[in-house]
Structure formats: structure tokens, C-alpha cells
Amino acid sequence: MNRRAIGIALALAVSASCAHAKDLSARNLAATCSNCHGTDGRALGDTLKPLAGMPADRIVTAMAAFKSGAQPATVMHQIAKGFSDEQIGALAAYFAAQPAAK
Amino acid sequence: MTMQAVSRVSRRRLLGGGVAAVVAAPLLGCASGRDGPSIGRVVVVGGGYGGATAARYLRLWGGAIDVTLVERDPSFVSCPMSNLILAGLAQIGDITRPYSGLEAIGVRRVQGDAVAIDAQRKEVRLSDGRSLPYDRAIVSPGVDIDAVEGLGSAAAQQQVPHAWKAGPQTLALRAQLEAMPDGGVYAITIPPAPYRCPPGPYERACLVAHYFKQAKPKSKVLVLDANPEIQSKKVLFERAFTELYRGIIEYRPNNELRQVDAATRTAKMDFDDIKVEVLNVLPPQRAAAIARQAGLVNINNRWVGVDWQTMESTAVPGIHVLGDATFSAPLMPKSGHIANQHAKVAAAAIIQRLKGEPVEAAPMMVNCCYSFVSASEAIHVASVHRYDAGEKTMKLVNGAGGLSSSANAAEARIAQAWTQNIWADTLAI
Numbered sequence: 001m002n003r004r005a006i007g008i009a010l011a012l013a014v015s016a017s018c019a020h021a022k023d024l025s026a027r028n029l030a031a032t033c034s035n036c037h038g039t040d041g042r043a044l045g046d047t048l049k050p051l052a053g054m055p056a057d058r059i060v061t062a063m064a065a066f067k068s069g070a071q072p073a074t075v076m077h078q079i080a081k082g083f084s085d086e087q088i089g090a091l092a093a094y095f096a097a098q099p100a101a102k
Numbered sequence: 103m104t105m106q107a108v109s110r111v112s113r114r115r116l117l118g119g120g121v122a123a124v125v126a127a128p129l130l131g132c133a134s135g136r137d138g139p140s141i142g143r144v145v146v147v148g149g150g151y152g153g154a155t156a157a158r159y160l161r162l163w164g165g166a167i168d169v170t171l172v173e174r175d176p177s178f179v180s181c182p183m184s185n186l187i188l189a190g191l192a193q194i195g196d197i198t199r200p201y202s203g204l205e206a207i208g209v210r211r212v213q214g215d216a217v218a219i220d221a222q223r224k225e226v227r228l229s230d231g232r233s234l235p236y237d238r239a240i241v242s243p244g245v246d247i248d249a250v251e252g253l254g255s256a257a258a259q260q261q262v263p264h265a266w267k268a269g270p271q272t273l274a275l276r277a278q279l280e281a282m283p284d285g286g287v288y289a290i291t292i293p294p295a296p297y298r299c300p301p302g303p304y305e306r307a308c309l310v311a312h313y314f315k316q317a318k319p320k321s322k323v324l325v326l327d328a329n330p331e332i333q334s335k336k337v338l339f340e341r342a343f344t345e346l347y348r349g350i351i352e353y354r355p356n357n358e359l360r361q362v363d364a365a366t367r368t369a370k371m372d373f374d375d376i377k378v379e380v381l382n383v384l385p386p387q388r389a390a391a392i393a394r395q396a397g398l399v400n401i402n403n404r405w406v407g408v409d410w411q412t413m414e415s416t417a418v419p420g421i422h423v424l425g426d427a428t429f430s431a432p433l434m435p436k437s438g439h440i441a442n443q444h445a446k447v448a449a450a451a452i453i454q455r456l457k458g459e460p461v462e463a464a465p466m467m468v469n470c471c472y473s474f475v476s477a478s479e480a481i482h483v484a485s486v487h488r489y490d491a492g493e494k495t496m497k498l499v500n501g502a503g504g505l506s507s508s509a510n511a512a513e514a515r516i517a518q519a520w521t522q523n524i525w526a527d528t529l530a531i
Contacts, residue, residue: 083499
């Protein structure tokens, strides 16, 4: 293997491991929601909104509305303020990719 | 599946015969056959909100990982919601759930009493002589209560229950409340903080008062608090005490219990003796005995210090500690909800350590606790916590979290839904 190929292979490995770490971080963040919203967003019943399979932009919009106060809530206005926009984006993508409950 | 069916299945498994059991044992935790070679063995001590969640998430996230859960009780009994039983609003079966969901996802459950951990040999020892080897251990033992002068005997403890671990004591206290004649006084003593479930005693006062209002309207509730003020959801409980239960609940701060005369149900305080019809003493608390035995207790001679990035003990490497036994991060309560969150941080970190990968740089935790103030209304306290690498602790995220604006019916329904969802998340139901 020549030096260039090794360089490319290394760069790919590094970026793959970064992507892996990002995926794990999104998964870990999403797990802070699952006490109420179900494991991987598959909530039981609909009193607490199931998040699995919900389109990412809907989650992002809802969280922004909770944060701003535009959407009244019992507790979500207080919890949404604990997460940065970047974190909310990662959460939303994670839940959107989860299969909904059967 | 009914509980009976579950126990029949496990009995059949146990009766499977010596040879089969020996052959099956190494295969049990593994699922390794399917998922590839095992990345390691984790033994979890304690099947409450912390330990059960850890077992569940190790299997969910870890793939081929051997997970053994040691728990002395045959099923999970929830402390959250147990105060409803005291008011006659729930039965013990409503707060009891099986461990069969965890077994179905490949957790090996051992019903037994963990009495020692040998961190050198990496073994958890049980009272029956069995020992369980581990690569990493999780200890989620809950709290033990201090001895209270006058409550040494089993008879005295039956006469004056704490009911701070849900189960037989909860039922004993309910029976006393039911037997109490109208016009009697129920007193609850609250220990100095920190103790398990900061809002729990005040919720209990409200729910007992609710029961009295319906069934024994001449009766009173006396709250004797060692602390200078209500420890959680203060304005909301104050409102409940003075509005919903005016003339029923009396709250006395700075009242620390010194001694009990169980026979006469008398609480001996600094300046007076208070004799009541039903006496409910919540003794001071500390990390449970196994934590002390394992050398984990290193803060205030009561609690376990942890590295908040991984939940690993700061005293004994290789052992992660969860839940009420930990020395809490600033403004983090000892709650079932937060124990579940501790467990997820620990599970992620253990899997990453076993795989030789870096651990999460800045873990987050959310707490959300509901308390009922009556049969139909509840209140919450919520907080969001983020790991601060500089200060090496979990810190409140500024501007997030808070209380209900007032007691309300919507949150009573949400609290019930919370219960179903957290039990499912914790127990893989």
C-alpha cells in the first residue's frame, strides 16, 4: 500500500470513528427522553407523545416552540431549555430514524 | 403473561436438571452465539430503578455482553406511586412488575442477596456462598436506614413503620391508617436531608390527609420535619397544606426526632413528647450495606462518590454505582427517575470501556418527579443536568427545569403515564 492510500485509509477510519462517536452521543441524548417517551421513543399510550418515527423537522419545530413559550406545556417548556439547538437536531434525527411502535 | 405463568416458566427452567443447567449457564448471558464473542461480563447488584435500567441498556446497547442481575426480591416494587396505596387509591399489585422482560432480552437474573464484593478477584459474593465473576460491576443498592433509639426490635418496627421501601411496610402502614379511629393523629417524621425522594414525605402527608378528608374527617396529619423548610416543590406543597388541607395538616419545621417509644407511639423530640395514633418514622439514610462492605462509601461516611462521566466509583476502580447510594451532584435529587438516568450513563460508559472506545464527553441527565397532592391532582419538579468537565460534576443547565405553576389534573394523568413508560423503559416490559 502506498503512502497516499494509507493516508486515505487513515482519514476514512478517523472520520468513521467520529461518525460512530456522534451516533452514540445522539443515542445517549435520546435516552434522556425515554423515561417518559418510551425506549427509543416508543411510548406506551399517547398521553406522552411517542417520538419514534416522528419527522425530524416536527421534533425540531416543537422543541423550538416549547423553548420560546409559543407552545404551552406542563413540563416540556422547562426541559426543552436544557438542550442546545445542536443537541435537539441530533435527538430529532435519532428519533426520526427509529421504527414506530407496532 | 400473568405472574403465575412467569413463575411456572422459571420453575421449569430451574428444574431443567443439573447437566442441562451446567451446559446452559455459560450460554445464558451470551447471546454471544448470535451476536459474536462476548465483550465482557457485567454483574449488576440491585434490581431497582438504577440496576434494572442498567441491565436493560447494557443488553440493548452492548450486543454480545454477559449481564447478570442480582436482586433479592422476586419482582420489582416501585417506591414512586406507593404513597397512593396509603390513601387507598392503588393496590400493591398496581406498583409491582415482573423481571421477566429483562430475562427475555438475555439478562441472567439471580435471585439472591449480594453480601460482598472482592474487587481484587472481581467477584460478587452472595449469602448462599455463590460467587459471580465480573469484568465490571454495577452497584445500585439503594439506601439503608439508621437505627433509631426505641426502634431496635422487629415488633417496634412493625408498630412504627417507615414504609420508605415499598412492599410489606407500605401495607402495614395502610392497615394502621385504616384501623385508626376518626379523630386520631397520624404523624410523619422527616430526617435531615439528603434522604431518598425529597418530595415523598410531603406527598405522603397530602395523600393521607386526602384519605382522612374522605373517610375520617376529624383526623389530623402532623409533619415533623428535621429540616428548616419543605425540601422539594415548596410553594406547591405549602399551598396544598394550607388550601386543600387547611385544619388537617400541621407542618412543623426544625423538629428532629431523637427517640421513639414504640409501645405508646410517642415521638420524642428535643422539647416535647408527641403521642399519636399512627406514627411513621423516616430514619436518616445512607448507602446500603453492600456499598460499605465493598469499600465504596467515601463521602460523609454515608455516600458513594462517583465520576459523573461514567458513574464509576471514585474509591474502587471497576465498580460503577447508581441511584440513591451516590453522593448526589449539586441539586440532583435521589429519585427513581434520576437513577434510571444514572444507569444509562453507566451502561454507555461500560460498553465503551469494554470495547476500548472513548466515553461520552459530556453526558446529560434529566429528572422529572411527579407528586400527587390529591386523588385527582399532581405537581412536578424537573431539572436538566450536564456534565461539566472542568468541575468534574453534573451541573444544572441554567434556565431549564422548574415546578408546576399549580397543582392540576393533567399532571395526575401524566404521572400515571410516566409510571407505565418508565417501568417499560427500566424493565423491558
